[in-house]
Amino acid sequence: MPAREAGEVFGPRMALFADVLSVGLATAVAGLPLLTAPAALSTACAVLRGAREDQPATAGRYFALLRRRLRAGDLAAGALALAGALLLAADLALAGAGLPGAPVFAVTAAAIGACAAVVGLRACARPESLTDWRTAVSEAARDAVQDVGGSGLVLLAVATAVLCSWMLVPLAFLAPGPLALALTAVHVRRTVMSKS
Template sequence: MPAREAGEVFGPRMTLFADVLSVGLATAVACLPLLTAPAALSTACAVLRGAREDRPATAGRYFVLLRRRLRTGDFVVGALAAAGVLLLAADLALARAGLPGGSAFAVIAACIGACAMVTGLRACARPESLTDWRTALRRAGRDCVGDLGGSGLVLLAVATAALCAWMLVPLAFLAPGPLALALTAVDVRRDVEFIP
């Protein structure tokens, strides 16, 4: 880790922390239309992945990349993600309504929803998501099965982000940055560990 340069107040670790928070805030703003949420998170992961190669991880670079990459496929993926969340919420509401077998169905629906969420989040972390969502989703599905530890880490990252947002609501606007960093770290660690 490089040492502080003359006149630098904070070291490189604090700079990365500040960059993650600024990218998180930019991602929260970009997610507000909801249909742009997958593209926004994917762009955040790409910006943070670039920090390994000494590219700036700033909100300005984030918005430049997001504007350059938004295309019809990103909105389709956003619409599918929103439809999946609504379908899961409707299924869980019906299960709570007292239907026979509702509690077993709720558990199954929650497991399917968690698997779909992990696959979608891992797809956002894949570099292919910038240009080809199908390839990113296919490879993310393979990663979920082949790297159960990484999938567990993604679930823990989501739970941590949700807990932070629940405990202090203003943190919800910063949570996408650490979440994107966690997703990127899970994806990058596969390259480092040489997991088949």
């Protein structure tokens, strides 16, 4: 285990944890307009992926990368994600209104929403999302089908982030960092599995 450097309080293992929290806070701020949420999460995954290559995983690097990449495709991806979330919420609200066949419809809508969320989140973790969302989404859909265990891990990461945010509301501003780390880890896991 590497020794602490002079003036270092926690040691090298805690440095990544602190970086993940700072990137999470930066992601929460960048994603507040909602249309920028996919680009914000994709950038967080890119910054954390760079930590494997000894690049700094800091909020400063995050905002520099985000500033260089925001484009019309990122806003279109955000609009599509927002429209999908609103459609799912409306469908579930209608199912809760007591319409005939509502229980079956609610389960079907929730399953479709979960699948769409997995593909969207896995797309954010892919390097292609920095330049081409269509390629990222098609590759993420293929990964979601071929790597069911990774898709389950993505759902668990989302459930954990939502549960932590619900239990302690201030954690909602830090949750995107650990979520981005989990998405990046699932993508790296998939990449390693496909090479072996």
